[in-house]
Amino acid sequence: MYKEKIVNAITGEETYRNYTAAEVAEVEAAIVEAAERTTEAQAKATVRASALAKLAALGLSADEIAAL
Amino acid sequence: MAKQTFTTGQVLTAAQVTSLQQTAMLGGSASAKVASYTLVAADAGTTVSMSNASATTITVNTGLFAAGDTVTILNTGVGTCTITAGTATVSKPTNATLALVTSAGGVLYFTATGAATFLPFDVGSAAATSNANYTLINAGGTALTGAATVTVSGLSGNQKLLIYVKQASSASASSNFGLRLNADSGTMYDGIGLYTTSASSIGVEANGAAPSSYMFTLGTQGTNVANSIYAYALIDGANATGLKSIISHSNANGTAYSAYAHQGTYAGTSVISSISIFSETGNLDAGTVYVYGSGA
Numbered sequence: 001m002y003k004e005k006i007v008n009a010i011t012g013e014e015t016y017r018n019y020t021a022a023e024v025a026e027v028e029a030a031i032v033e034a035a036e037r038t039t040e041a042q043a044k045a046t047v048r049a050s051a052l053a054k055l056a057a058l059g060l061s062a063d064e065i066a067a068l
Numbered sequence: 069m070a071k072q073t074f075t076t077g078q079v080l081t082a083a084q085v086t087s088l089q090q091t092a093m094l095g096g097s098a099s100a101k102v103a104s105y106t107l108v109a110a111d112a113g114t115t116v117s118m119s120n121a122s123a124t125t126i127t128v129n130t131g132l133f134a135a136g137d138t139v140t141i142l143n144t145g146v147g148t149c150t151i152t153a154g155t156a157t158v159s160k161p162t163n164a165t166l167a168l169v170t171s172a173g174g175v176l177y178f179t180a181t182g183a184a185t186f187l188p189f190d191v192g193s194a195a196a197t198s199n200a201n202y203t204l205i206n207a208g209g210t211a212l213t214g215a216a217t218v219t220v221s222g223l224s225g226n227q228k229l230l231i232y233v234k235q236a237s238s239a240s241a242s243s244n245f246g247l248r249l250n251a252d253s254g255t256m257y258d259g260i261g262l263y264t265t266s267a268s269s270i271g272v273e274a275n276g277a278a279p280s281s282y283m284f285t286l287g288t289q290g291t292n293v294a295n296s297i298y299a300y301a302l303i304d305g306a307n308a309t310g311l312k313s314i315i316s317h318s319n320a321n322g323t324a325y326s327a328y329a330h331q332g333t334y335a336g337t338s339v340i341s342s343i344s345i346f347s348e349t350g351n352l353d354a355g356t357v358y359v360y361g362s363g364a
Contacts, residue, residue, distance in 0.1 A: 002351070004344070005215035009206035009222040009359060010169045011146055016215065023253075027216065030348040034242045041265075 002027055071112035071137065098142070101126075106154065107176075112137040118168075119145040127154040130182030141186075142173035151176070151186055160186045167225075202230055202360040212236045212355035217346040219251060224341045226361030229303040231343055233286065233318070233357050235296040240350025245297050246282035248344040249312065249334050257283045259314070259332015273330070283334065286345070287318035288326050296320065296355060299328075306340035307363075 002019040019027070055065050069087035074080075080088075091113055098115040105116065106127040116139060118124050124147055133139075143149035151158060151166040158176070160166055166186060168174075174188035210220050212233070223229060236245055257280045261273040265288060287297040299318030306312060312334040320326035345357050 002217075003215040004217040004219060006219040006221055006342075007206065007210045009210075009220050011222070012207075013146070019216065027349060030244070031240075031350075034240070034244070034349050038242050 070110040070114055102145075107139060108132060111139050113139075115140040115142060117142040117144050118149040119143075120147045120149070121145060122147040124149045125152045126150070127152045128156045128158050128176065128184055129154040130156040133178040133181055133184070135178055135180050137178045139176045140173065141168065141176060143168040143170060146170055156182045156184060158184050158186055161188070164188045200362060202228070202362045205359045205361045206357075209234070209356035209358045212345060212352040212357055214351070216351050217344050218352060218357065219342050219344040220357060220359050221342040223306070223343065223359060223361065224339055225307060226340075226363060227305070227307045228362040229301075229306045229340060229343065230360040230362070231299075231301040231303070231357060232360070233297060233299040233345060234355055235298065236286075236345065236347075236355030236357075237296040237353055238347035238350045239353045240347065242288060243347045243349040244288045245286040245299070245318075246346050246348065247286055247301055247316065248282050248346065249303070249340050250336055250338055250342055251344055252334075252336050253281050255281050256335040257281070257314075257332065258335065259330055261328060261330030261332075263326075263328040265326050275332075282346070283314055283316065283330075283332075286316060287320055287328050297326075303334075303340060306361075308339065309337045311335055312340065 002024060003016050004019065006015045006017070007013070052065060055068075056062075069084055069091060098117045099111065101116060101118050101124075102120055104125045104127070105118070106129060107116065109132040112133055116126060118126065118141075124145070126141060126149060128151065141149075141151060149168045151168070158166065164174075164186070165188075172188070174186050176184045176186055178184045205223060205226070206220050210218060212218050231247065233245075238245070258275060259273075260275075263271045263273065265271070283301065286299040286301070297318055297320050299316060301314060301316035304313040313331075314334055315331045316328070317330075318326075318328045343357075343359060345352070
């Protein structure tokens with residue numbers, strides 16, 4: 001269960017409350033979005049690495065590739 | 069022992085001498101109150117302590133005390149106890165407050181029967197309502213652990229708030245971190261920002277047309293849960309009813325790129341009484357948030 005911790009800055013009193021159903025739904029949606037972001041970033045990195053490898057195979061130096 | 073006029077030949081009891089000794093050593097008997105109270109002449113030379121979970125007042129009237137009299141005030145309750153000028157005037161140092169938080173106190177020193185100066189024991193603990201300097205409000209910081217959202221409350225009375233997030237992290241990889249004001253999850257946050265989460269890309273966020281439900285993204289750990297976030301946010305207008313101006317920057321350390329720079333507004337009209345740091349996809353598991361306040 002996701003929780004919110006609430007700390008009073010003046011007294012130091014600390015209390016907890018459980019997330020509401022709506023807040024839990026937001027977290028679950030964010031988890032899906034985060035997974036999609038990760039997958040997308042990994043796919044992009046894979047494509048980039050592949051492209052760099054192909055450019056290198058064509059005979060371009062690292063400096064030449066970086067200059068593109 | 070309450071102030072009294074001694075007479076020639078009067079014999080003091082041991083209890084009276086002990087009480088006088090206590091008073092001479094800046095102690096003295098305490099008159100415990102649990103509800104708002106108006107000082108009486110017999111309070112001269114004593115301590116009046118207040119204990120109440122809600123706000124209370126201690127009222128100071130004229131015609132009861134003489135020049136040179138003192139009354140020590142101590143608030144032991146959770147509710148703020150405010151020293152209130154009734155028919156007397158009550159002055160204080162510029163950067164002090166008459167609103168005493170828990171464990172705050174001081175001495176009312178009467179310069180005339182109708183005029184007293186409040187001398188707080190600790191000016192530094194006073195609310196920053198008229199102090200241009202920033203003062204750490206949550207002493208020692210608040211741990212960003214044990215919950216997905218950590219809220220720091222009790223921040224009212226500060227025109228500016230400076231929030232410093234030190235090494236926040238979540239067990240959830242690539243979790244975004246956000247900031248909310250007054251626990252407001254409505255679409256009240258507008259602004260623009262630049263961010264990068266890799267060495268080769270820069271992104272732009274503009275949510276003026278479609279406000280966000282939180283104060284932008286403070287940062288993300290990237291894909292490395294060993295990373296942590298350093299961030300700060302400066303809020304102006306926190307003690308007013310208009311739009312609040314917000315500037316925030318954040319960076320992730322470790323191996324993953326993450327840098328965010330945002331500026332914008334929060335449209336809530338209430339004064340800011342709390343701030344919340346949250347991890348979007350899992351519990352916060354490390355870090356500290358420090359909240360500084362300024363009255364100017």
